[in-house]
Amino acid sequence: MADKNKDNEPKSSKKDNAYSVKERLFSSGLTFTLLSIIVGFLVGAVVLLIAGFNPIDAYRIMIEGIFSRTKYLSYTIIYATPLIITGLSVTFAFRTGLFNIGAEGQFIIGSLVAGLIGHFLELPLVLHVLVIIIGAAIAAGLWGGIAGFLKAKFGVHEVIATIMLNWIALYFNNYIIMQPFFRRPESETSKEVLDSASITILEKWKYTDVGREWLSSHPYIKDFLSAPANLGVVFAIILAIIVWYILNKTTLGYELRAVGYNKLAAEYGGIKVKKSIITSMMISGALAGLAGAIQVMGVTKSVIVLPLMEGYGFDGMAVSLIAGNMAIGNIFSGLLFGALKYGGPKIQPPLGAPSEVVNIMIGTIVFFIAIPKLFKMMINIKNKKRGEK
Numbered sequence: 001m002a003d004k005n006k007d008n009e010p011k012s013s014k015k016d017n018a019y020s021v022k023e024r025l026f027s028s029g030l031t032f033t034l035l036s037i038i039v040g041f042l043v044g045a046v047v048l049l050i051a052g053f054n055p056i057d058a059y060r061i062m063i064e065g066i067f068s069r070t071k072y073l074s075y076t077i078i079y080a081t082p083l084i085i086t087g088l089s090v091t092f093a094f095r096t097g098l099f100n101i102g103a104e105g106q107f108i109i110g111s112l113v114a115g116l117i118g119h120f121l122e123l124p125l126v127l128h129v130l131v132i133i134i135g136a137a138i139a140a141g142l143w144g145g146i147a148g149f150l151k152a153k154f155g156v157h158e159v160i161a162t163i164m165l166n167w168i169a170l171y172f173n174n175y176i177i178m179q180p181f182f183r184r185p186e187s188e189t190s191k192e193v194l195d196s197a198s199i200t201i202l203e204k205w206k207y208t209d210v211g212r213e214w215l216s217s218h219p220y221i222k223d224f225l226s227a228p229a230n231l232g233v234v235f236a237i238i239l240a241i242i243v244w245y246i247l248n249k250t251t252l253g254y255e256l257r258a259v260g261y262n263k264l265a266a267e268y269g270g271i272k273v274k275k276s277i278i279t280s281m282m283i284s285g286a287l288a289g290l291a292g293a294i295q296v297m298g299v300t301k302s303v304i305v306l307p308l309m310e311g312y313g314f315d316g317m318a319v320s321l322i323a324g325n326m327a328i329g330n331i332f333s334g335l336l337f338g339a340l341k342y343g344g345p346k347i348q349p350p351l352g353a354p355s356e357v358v359n360i361m362i363g364t365i366v367f368f369i370a371i372p373k374l375f376k377m378m379i380n381i382k383n384k385k386r387g388e389k
Contacts, residue, residue, distance in 0.1 A: 033324060033369060037336070040365035044357050053353040065346035066339050070220045074227035078299060080338025081232040082107070085291035086316025087323060087330040088236075088243050089284045093158075094325045095247055096280040097260020102147055102162025103288035104313025105169035108306070109143045110136040110289025112173045114296040115303040116182070118193025128196040129297065133235075136293035137286040143169065144285015145278055152274035158281065166309065174305045188305035199231040199297045230298030237331060239287065244327035246283075256280050288313055315341075318366045337362070 045055035066072050086103045093100035100106075113136045123131060147161035177183060177190045184191050195204070205211040206225050215222035247253040258266040259276040267273045291312060296303060319337050323329030344358030 030324070033322060036322075036365045036368035039368050040361040043364040044361035047357050047360055048353060051354060051357075053351055058347045058351060058353050058357075061347050061350055062343040066343040070224040071226050072342070074224045074229045076335070076339050076342050077233050078227060078229065078338075079342045080334045081230075081236050081298070082291040082295045082312050083315050083319050083337050083341075084233075084236040084330050084334030085239055085294065086288050086312050087319030087334055088239055088316075088327060089287035089291070089313075090316045090320035091323065091325050091327055091330060092243055092247070092287060093280060093284040094320060095260065096256040096276070097263075098148075098151075098158050098277065098280055098284070100144065100147075100162060100281065100284045100288075101159050101317070102144060102165050102285070102313070103291075103316050104309050104311070105162065105166035106140040106144050106285040106288035107292040107295075107310075107312045108166075108169040108173050110140040110292030111296050111300075111303050112176060112292075113139040113289070114197075114293035115190050115193060116176075118197035118296065119182070119191050122194065123196060125196045128194070129199060132197055132293055132297060133290060136289045140289020140292070141282040141286035144288070145282040147285075148278035148281030151281075152277040166313075170306050170309065173303065177303060177305050184302070190302045190304070192301045193296065197297055198301065199235075199294070200299075201225060201229045201231065228299050230294075232294040232298040235290070235294055236334070239290065240327050240331050243287070247327065252279075288316070291316075318362060321366055321369050324369075 041059070045059070048055040048058050066076055086107060089103045089106065090100055114132050117132045117135045118128070121128065121131065143165065144162075147156075147158045147165060150156035150161045151158050177188070182190050202211065202225060206215060206222075215225065245253075247257065255266070255271045256276050256279065258269065258271055259273050259280075263273050266276070295312075315337060319330055319333045322333035322336065340358050340362060344361075345355040347353045347357070348355045
């Protein structure tokens with residue numbers, strides 16, 4: 001009997017280990033994110049079928065519109081870059097117990113300051129870019145800090161404060177652009193930043209005789225650079241690493257997260273709660289401002305009068321949710337978002353299919369990520385039924 005029990009023990013432990021691994025797999029945030037993405041694509045397919053279009057053809061066109069040329073990949077990265085950084089802004093606030101819905105306004109402030117410094121300040125190439133980055137981060141950080149101060153000092157909820165600050169930023173942006181010293185004549189656009197403020201890759205060289213000759217013998221690189229490819233994605237990756245390091249490896253990150261988890265416990269532990277709230281909103285605002293500055297230096301070269309919000313900050317919230325509020329995850333969720341934003345509208349010309357299906361897909365993905373308990377409940381019911389059998 002003893003020998004039989006010994007023979008059974010390894011089998012039982014293996015079964016338990018296999019079950020625990022499976023349980024961990026199905027309860028992980030990554031699994032729920034992947035499931036939500038799949039559900040989003042399925043819902044998009046159903047919408048296309050209802051509208052009378054073949055979803056396989058639509059998705060094939062979308063995929064080809066992203067991966068079939070290096071130019072398309074370049075545009076996907078360009079679309080994704082500001083979303084990665086605004087996603088990091090929202091992630092930082094989320095991880096420290098705050099809801100920064102004001103990334104949109106902070107993005108606008110960062111863009112405006114980048115446009116001003118980029119046009120009026122004459123500096124050498126690298127130094128000019130660094131000064132713009134610092135200036136935009138400080139300005140947007142202070143803008144975000146206003147909401148943090150109002151919450152810490154007067155208890156004003158950051159959602160209310162940042163919504164109001166978004167509109168103030170938009171109209172302030174429009175006012176400054178329309179001033180004669182900054183406005184481009186007979187337009188609603190600012191004057192362009194100087195060449196020394198540009199981060200576009202080989203922007204001038206590719207139009208020289210030497211550049212054209214070299215690129216003609218390297219068609220894939222030529223195609224990639226035909227889009228305004230820039231160093232923004234490099235900044236985005238560096239910022240993701242910095243945010244991850246601050247949140248997980250520094251005393252500052254520990255204190256900010258502690259305040260987010262439990263203010264009373266953090267205060268009892270000697271952490272200055274009010275200071276932490278303001279600091280967190282300032283860092284979050286600075287990140288969103290950097291997204292705006294990088295967009296100006298790398299893509300638009302100027303700022304425009306905005307009739308409505310552009311949506312970079314609001315999309316950043318969705319990017320952060322898809323990333324599970326993880327800093328590095330924003331890189332991948334931002335690229336997914338950028339791919340859908342760029343490739344999605346391409347289904348309209350050949351098929352006549354509504355490009356709005358992409359927004360439905362994104363909304364579905366965010367919806368299911370926001371309610372992971374639904375998946376967990378379904379898995380628990382399934383496990384319970386198996387246990388009864």
